[in-house]
Amino acid sequence: MTDDAALERARAAVDALHRRVARLDDNALDLIFREGRNHTKWQARDVPEALIREAVALAQFGPTSANGQPMRLVLVRSKEAKEKLKPTLVPGNVDKTMSAPWTLIVAYDIAYWTRMPTLYPIRDMSAMFKDNLPFAEEHGTRNGTLQGAYLIIALRAVGLDVGGMSGFNRKAVDEAFFAGTTVRSNFLMNVGYADSAGLTYARLPRVAFEDMATIQ
Incomplete structure (x- = not known):
């Protein structure tokens, strides 16, 4: 063709x-946004790897600058991997993480731009990052975070629940899981089928449109 x-x-x-x-x-919007919550307690119910893979594949269709796709993931499922992650967590995040069927380390590759000749063959933009590594890391962080948000949406869309967390020691996670690489951790998310008994408060307020946005 x-x-x-x-x-x-x-x-x-x-x-x-x-x-x-x-x-x-409305059902889809409720599932993904209006009724979706950040969960902390999980049902003892298996979450098949195929469902995680499906959500990751969906999230990859979300846009990133010049199709750079800097997000990288470690899908923590085994007892051994959970134990490696455990000492990096703040105390309040330990139980919810150890009991979750999956914990995803959402990270980004600061050398993501080396793949851009393949991912963005329209024109080679890798030189602008190669010659300015702080600029490359800024773009990697921003677009990797975008991809992490797409992943939350995708996981909810396939019927799973998510509990995002930033309460962990990034340096310790990087040393435990990404030593000797160009990958850096961003945030964590527990994934499974939520137990609603874990909710301890009703939906919290959202910022009003008028306080968030201006029309010019």
């Missing part, structure tokens, strides 16, 4: 999608 043909096919797919789906229904 020529590049022109591929482009025309992509444009046709966008048009067909908009004809097929106008928007998500």
Whole structure:
């Protein structure tokens, strides 16, 4: 297929999608956003690896700058890996993490730009990062965080619950899981089927549109 043909096919797919789906229904919006909570207690129910893989594959379709895709993941499931993670956690996050079926270390690769000739073949942008590593890390952090948010949405979309956490020692996690690499931890998320008994308060307030946004 020529590049022109591929482009025309992509444009046709966008048009067909908009004809097929106008928007998500209320049930989907409730599942992903309005009724989704940050959970801390988990059912003793298996979460198959295939479901995690499905969510990760969905999250990868979220946009990143120049298709850089800097997010990297460690999917912590085994007892041995949980024990390695345990001493890096603040005390309040230990029980919820050790009892979760999965804990995902959401990280980013500060050398993600080395893959850009493949991921963004439209033009080679790797030189602008190679010659300015602080700039590369800034972009990696920002876009890796975006991908982590996409992953939360994807996990909820496939019916799983998530408990995101920033209460951990990043340096210790990096030493335990990423030593000798260019990968840096960002945040953690526990994943499973939530036990609603773990909720200790109702939905907290959200910032009003008028306090968050201006229209100019």
